[in-house]
Each structure stands twice: as structure tokens, then as C-alpha cells.
Amino acid sequence: MPSRLWRFLVCLGLAAGLVAGAAVVAPRFVLHDRAEARIAGQGQKRKEGQGRRKDQQPAPKTAPATPAEPPGPPRPVAVPEPPKSPLDSLPPEKVEADVSTRSIAVTSGFTGTEIIVFGSVDNSRQPSAESGYYDVAVVVEGTPEPLVARKKSNVGGLWINTAAASFDSVPSYYAVTSTRPIEEVADASILEDNAIGLDNVRLRPSAATSGSLSAAELTDYESAVVRLKKEDELYLRDDYGVAFIGRSLFRSSIELPAHVPVGPLTASVYLFRDGALLSKFSTRVRLEREGVELLLYRFSVRQPFLYGLFAVVVAVGAGLLGSMSFRRLSQ
Amino acid sequence: MALALGPKLGPDIRANDLSVPDRDMHIYLPIAEMSANVLLFLGMGWAVGFLSGLFGVGGGFLMTPLLIFSGIPAAVAVGTGAAQIVAASVSGAIAQYRRNNVDVKMGLVLLLGGIFGSVIGVQIVKILRKAGQFDLVLALGYVTFLGVIGALMLIESLSTIQKVRGGIAVSARRPGQHSWIHGLPLKMRFHRSKLYISAVPPLMIGAFVGFLAAIMGAGGGFIMVPAMIYLLRVPTNVVVGTSLFQIVFVTAVTTVLHATENRGVDVVLALLLIISGVVGAQFGATAGSKLKGEQLRFLLAALVLLVCFRVAWDIVVTPDDLYSIQPPFGGR
Numbered sequence: 165m166p167s168r169l170w171r172f173l174v175c176l177g178l179a180a181g182l183v184a185g186a187a188v189v190a191p192r193f194v195l196h197d198r199a200e201a202r203i204a205g206q207g208q209k210r211k212e213g214q215g216r217r218k219d220q221q222p223a224p225k226t227a228p229a230t231p232a233e234p235p236g237p238p239r240p241v242a243v244p245e246p247p248k249s250p251l252d253s254l255p256p257e258k259v260e261a262d263v264s265t266r267s268i269a270v271t272s273g274f275t276g277t278e279i280i281v282f283g284s285v286d287n288s289r290q291p292s293a294e295s296g297y298y299d300v301a302v303v304v305e306g307t308p309e310p311l312v313a314r315k316k317s318n319v320g321g322l323w324i325n326t327a328a329a330s331f332d333s334v335p336s337y338y339a340v341t342s343t344r345p346i347e348e349v350a351d352a353s354i355l356e357d358n359a360i361g362l363d364n365v366r367l368r369p370s371a372a373t374s375g376s377l378s379a380a381e382l383t384d385y386e387s388a389v390v391r392l393k394k395e396d397e398l399y400l401r402d403d404y405g406v407a408f409i410g411r412s413l414f415r416s417s418i419e420l421p422a423h424v425p426v427g428p429l430t431a432s433v434y435l436f437r438d439g440a441l442l443s444k445f446s447t448r449v450r451l452e453r454e455g456v457e458l459l460l461y462r463f464s465v466r467q468p469f470l471y472g473l474f475a476v477v478v479a480v481g482a483g484l485l486g487s488m489s490f491r492r493l494s495q
Numbered sequence: 496m497a498l499a500l501g502p503k504l505g506p507d508i509r510a511n512d513l514s515v516p517d518r519d520m521h522i523y524l525p526i527a528e529m530s531a532n533v534l535l536f537l538g539m540g541w542a543v544g545f546l547s548g549l550f551g552v553g554g555g556f557l558m559t560p561l562l563i564f565s566g567i568p569a570a571v572a573v574g575t576g577a578a579q580i581v582a583a584s585v586s587g588a589i590a591q592y593r594r595n596n597v598d599v600k601m602g603l604v605l606l607l608g609g610i611f612g613s614v615i616g617v618q619i620v621k622i623l624r625k626a627g628q629f630d631l632v633l634a635l636g637y638v639t640f641l642g643v644i645g646a647l648m649l650i651e652s653l654s655t656i657q658k659v660r661g662g663i664a665v666s667a668r669r670p671g672q673h674s675w676i677h678g679l680p681l682k683m684r685f686h687r688s689k690l691y692i693s694a695v696p697p698l699m700i701g702a703f704v705g706f707l708a709a710i711m712g713a714g715g716g717f718i719m720v721p722a723m724i725y726l727l728r729v730p731t732n733v734v735v736g737t738s739l740f741q742i743v744f745v746t747a748v749t750t751v752l753h754a755t756e757n758r759g760v761d762v763v764l765a766l767l768l769i770i771s772g773v774v775g776a777q778f779g780a781t782a783g784s785k786l787k788g789e790q791l792r793f794l795l796a797a798l799v800l801l802v803c804f805r806v807a808w809d810i811v812v813t814p815d816d817l818y819s820i821q822p823p824f825g826g827r
Contacts, residue, residue, distance in 0.1 A: 272763070274523040275530045309822070314627050316817045322635075322810050323817075325627045330823060388818035395816075422523070422530030423566075457525040464526055464758055472754025475762050476747045479582040479769055486773025487586030 258286040259300070259435040259443040266447075268420070269454040276422035279304070279449060280415055281431050288412035299342065299349040299436035300406045301360050302416045304449070306337030306398075307427035308366075313385045313392075329377060329385040333368040336425035337398050339418045341405030350439045358441065360434060362390055362401050397421050426451055526761035527571045535565060536764065537771040540579065544772030547583045548590065548779025549786075550720070550735070550795045555580050555713030555746070556641070556802060558768070567764070569630075574759030575768070576713075580746040582769040583776050584739045590780040591736030598687035598733050602740040604694050605719070608701025609708070609745040616709025617752050634810045636711055641803035644721050648796035651725075655789040688729045688737075696727060705745050709752070716742055720795070731788040 261283025268277055281302045290297035311334040314325040342349055346361045359366045367386050374382065393399040398421065406416040418431075429449040435442045453461050464471045521530045539561050543554040555576050562572035591597055623629040681694040700722045704715035719738040723729040729737065754760040783791060 270523060272523050273521075275521045311820055312627070312823045313818055313820050316814060316819070318813075322631070323812075323814055324631050325819075328627055385818070388816070389820055392816065392818060392820045422521075423528060426528060453525060457523060460762055461525045464754065464760070468755045468758060469751065471762075472751035472760060475578045475754060475760045475765060476581055476750050478762060479578045479750070479765060480585055480743075480747070482766065482769040483582030483585035483773055484589070486582070486770070487589050487777065490586075490774065490777045 254287040254289065257288065257298075257435060257437070257442050259283055259433055259445050260286065261302075261431070261433040261445050261447060263431050263447060263449050265449065267450040267452065269452060270426055271453075271455045271457055274422060274457075276424065277420050279418050279420060279431075281418060281433065282413070282415040283433050283445065284414070285412040285435060285443075290408070290411045293408040293410055296343070297437065298408070298442075299344065300408075300414050300416075301340065301342040301346055301349060301434040301436070302406055302418070303360055303432045303434070304337070304339045304418050305335045305430045305432070306425055307335075307429075308333040308368075309336045309425065310334070310370075311389065313389050315385070315388075329373045329382065330370040331367055331373070331389070332370045333366070334389060334393075335365060336427065337420075337429065338362070338365050338393070339400040339402075341400075341402040341416045341418065343404070343406045343408070343414075345403040346401075349436050350441065354439070354441055358434060358444070362394065362399055365390060365399070396423075398424065420451070424451065426453055522763065522767075524567075524571075524761050524764050526758065527567050527575075527764060529566065531565075531567075531764065531767075533767060536767040539565070540768035540771030541775035543579075543768075544583045544775025545779040545782075546775075546798070547580075547772070548587045548776035548781075549783040550716070550779075550791060550798075554583060554716075554772075555708075556637070556711065557798075559711070559713060560802065560805070567761075570753075570757045570759035571761050571764070572759075574750065574753030574757055575761045575765045577746045577749040577753060578760055578762075578765040579768040579772055580713075581743055581750060582765075583772040584743045584746065586773045587776045587780055588736065588739040588743055590777065591739055594736070594784070595687075596732055596736030597740045598685055598729070598737045599740065600683070601685045601688055601690075601697060601729065601733075602737045604683070604697040605701035605704070605737070605741040606744050608698040608703075609705030609715075609741060610748055612702035612705030612707075613709045613745060613748055613752070615702075616706040617756060619706075620710055621756070631810065633711060634806050636707070637806045638803055638810075640707070640718060641799045641806070644718060645796050645799035645803055647725075648721055648792050649800065652789045652793035652796060656793065659787075659789065685729075688727075688733050690727065690729065692727065700726065701741065704741075708745055708749055715745065724792075731792075735783070 261281060264280035264282070265277070268279070281304070283300075285298060288298075311331045313329045313331070315327045316323045317326045318324075319326065340346060340361055346355060349355075350360075355361050356364045358364075367389060369377075369382060369385075373385075377385070390399055394401075400419060402416075405418075406414055408414045420429075429451055430446055431449055432444060432446040434444045452458070463474070520533045522533050523530050539558075543558045543561070546557065547554040558576040558579060559572050562576060563569050567575070588597065620629060623632050682691060683694045684691045700719065704719050704722070707713070707718060708715040716738050719741065720734055723734045723738065724731060750760055786794075
């Protein structure tokens, strides 16, 4: 009896030994520069992809690597109304904003979080917080990522994917919140130009898709992407989520669910008056893995083969340990 | 890899429901990129582990659908499921080995074929995923194999149970029965199984099971066990241990392949499933030794048919949403 058990264990031990040997021979797996470069390269590709998009927003998206960038000069888009009162002799309004948490750590305890986007209107002409003089829209957008949308149809009684559209870039996460429903705040064209609202999320179809599909088909796919992302709680909209606290100070809270894709987020704040975009401001939120989560994720990305062997060793070890301790207990 | 269990369970939708009620019992899964309820996955691991020990199946054909059902992305469900089966089968295999229920020689022959089949299967999965048809092929595969095997086992075990009740002696070994299998070359003697047969059928069965393991994300025990019983005529008591022995190694290879090809192995999730699975497997092996072979086969057949109907339901019933979204192949 014991000899048979030994032979079996030797079999397993041999496999485990091979694995351990491989891990010892290649100790570089912990922090590997080449893989680091590969990850950086992926980030670079993403950035370039963004750069190619039309209607590019100015400062923040082009320089995601610099964490503490100087706040880009906000552009007043529409000229304020002609002066009528002493207040109107003030210079044009500017909006400035920040986020409660600039860096969010995704650790083993991460169950989603809430960020507060707050800001103020410089040279506010608003008499009080309740006056509704200004409208503010806050958009928090995740890293763009490629996506494939598929459509099923019934073939001989079975539901089969028969058509597809591929997108080069779709925001992994998108939340829009405003002082009142965004459609009432400004014209569709202004919202579209600035990608404000779930109807205006920037989805960039791949060249092959936009070449082969009709405009109507593409629209169907685009609305399906937004609908499914909404169902997954990754695209959010809150019509009355921004509140003024004083003449110039406002705040809004944005929910980041537990499955929010990890990567930098952009928070943009838009200031409107009577349907005209007066000013906008963007800032970034870092959403990063930390601790054991980061180590395991890096390991799995940089050394997938060794990570796979590691997983097998963990599995075999846990399995053997469990069975041995269970036998001890039952004896 | 994705298992098509309908639009709600598809790879595109990660259910958030599980992360809401009690946040203290949650842990963030670094590869699946989601927060998971610890108790839910511990319970799931125990239940599948129990069945693994009871029937001598890896449990992957249950684990993969269950994981996807709980919101784990399909690629991670398949890869992590494989790692969990390694652990659950190691303890189960040792439990069987101690009872002298493993034909090591037979296991090695099956394994050789299994690795060959697994490598081919992974390549076919790649092609199907690119075409967006993998979910469907997976579902059809599950329905076909689970349906046929479940029905065959059900009929056989029921008739055996009736014969036993009627007082007719039934022997697991049927000496004197010769089939085409005995005419093949490369004959080998498998002492533990009391067989002298060609190595070709076990090699082919192993390759077929390895191929299905790679495509379906299951250890393949649900095919291996009946194939060994009905095609090779291996005694039932040796079948369970030998298939577990082979499953350990084939799923180990599959785990490494999934980690490399799909980045689909979440060690944190695997550990949750393993810890509970190991305990469950011990209970299962103990319970299994108290049941008769035909009763075991009847229960396994019922389980197999249940999963078969569940999968079939989802590809036949009109989905809630005709559209689905997925990351493109190879990217996450």
C-alpha cells in the first residue's frame, strides 16, 4: 500500500519538480523589463488611437502619462451676453474642477467606489445656488478599448451569431451627470461635438466595419453597444446628479462599479448658460491595481507561461495539502 | 473560450448583482477584474468537488457553466476551472489510489493521447473564436455529448438496477466478449484492469477526450468514464480512479495553455474554488464508496442530462437581446 502511494507521489513530485525547476532557472519573472516595455507599448498604441479620433478634446487625453499635468487653459466657447448689470462687467466665466480621489487603488478589498467631482465657476454671475443660472455637465470616461458587437438570428431553430461589427475604440466606462436632463441643457450638435450624453459616446467603428455596413445597420450596432454597456452598469446617466452648493461651487458623485475596467479615467466638466458652452475643464483619475493584485496581474501578463505553471503548482499543492490534512483529521 | 448559456450568461455580461449585498465577504479577482462573493464561490467549489469525488469526473462540465452564470468572464471561467479541476482531481485521485483503483499504465496511455488532442483542440478554439462561432459550437458540443452519453448511461444503469432487483447476477467484467477492438495491433497487458487489448483504442479515447477538454473547458471525465466502461470494458471500480489520474495531468496542461493563450487563469478565484473543492471531494469519495456502481451511473446520467437540457434551452429560446458585445479575440 505505501509503496504504491509513493510511486504516485513520485509521479506528481516529478511534475512539480519540473515546474519548480523552470521557475528557478528563470528568476527574471518577477519584474521583467521587456514585458514592461510591451505594456508601455500597448499604452502608446492606445494613445495614438485616441489621437486619430476627430473632435479631439484638448490637453488631458494626449498626455495621460504625466500624472500632475498643469490644468490646460479652459476655452471659453461662446461669448457671454452683453453687459447689463455691474456683474456683467466681470471677465468671462471659467470652470475649474477636481476629483475627491485622484488615485484609486484596486486591491483585494475593492468593491467599487464613488468619486466626487467638484468644482467652481470663476466670475460667477449666479445670484444663488438655486437660481439655475448655469448648467453643469460632468462626464467621466474610461480608457477606450476595442470591442466586437455581434447580432444573432434564428437559423433552423437555433440562435446563431450571423453578423458582427467591430469597433476600434469604445470607452470602457462612461458616466454622465448634469444639473438637469442633458437634452434640455444644450443643442444636440453641441452635445455631439463634445461627446456629452449616452447618445453621443464616441464609438469608432473599424475601417472594415464602416466600409461594409450601411449607416442604419451601424446605428443599430452602436445603440446595442450603449444599451448592453448600460445594462452592465458600465454606462451610467444621472439627470440631476450635479448640484450647486453656492453661487459658484458645485459637486456631483459618480459611481464606479466593482467591475470597472482598470485604467486611467478622464473627468470632464462642462459649464453651460442658456444652451451655450461657456467653459470646460478636464482632469484625470488614476485607477490602478495595488498590492498582491498588482503582482499577480503583472506576473500573468509578463510571464503567462510561468504564471500558468505557477497556477498548476498552487493547484496541486493545495489539492495535496488539503487531502493530507483531511486524512489526518479523519484518523 | 466562452460557453453559450444564452444572452444573460454570455461572456459579455458580468453580473454585478453578487457584489451588492454584503461587501465584507467580497474579494477582488485580479484577472477576472471583478469583485466576487467569497461564500458563493466557496460553496460552488465544495459542491463541484463533492461531485468530483463521487463520480470520478473532473466537474468542469458543471464548473464552467456555474462560473459563467455567476458573472465570471467566459475565458477566465474556462481557464480557472481547469486549475480547480487539477486540485480537486489530485486529492480525488489519491483517495482512489489508496483504494488500489488506479490503472497507472492505462492512465499513461490515455494521457499520451490526451495531450495530443488538447493541443489540436486549442488551435480549433482559436479559429472558432475569431469567427465568433465558438459559443455556438461549444453549446452544440455540450448538448450532443451530454445528451447521448446521459441517455445511454441512464438506460444501461436502469436495466442493471432492474436485473439486480430481479436476482440476476451481473458482473462488471464480461469475459469472452470479443469485438473489433481485440483485432487491433499494439496489444498491451493492463494488469490492474485485467485486460489484454490494443493500445490504439485508449490512445484514441484519450486524444478525443483531450480535444473535447480543450474545447469545452471540462476535464472530460464525463466522456472518459463511459468510454472506458463500454468500449474498453475496464472494471467500473478502476474506471473512476484511472480517469481521475489522467484528468489531473490533462487539466494541468490545459491550465498552462489557457494562461498562455487567453490570460484566463485567475489564481485568487482558483484558490477559493480549490480550498472548498478539496474538502468536497473527500466527502464525495467517501459517499461514492457507499453507493453501488449502477446507482452511481444512474445519478451521473441524471446530472449529465440536466446540464444538457439547460444548455439546449439557451440556444433554442429567443434571446432577450439579439446583440452581444465582447472584447475582440486576444485582447482584454
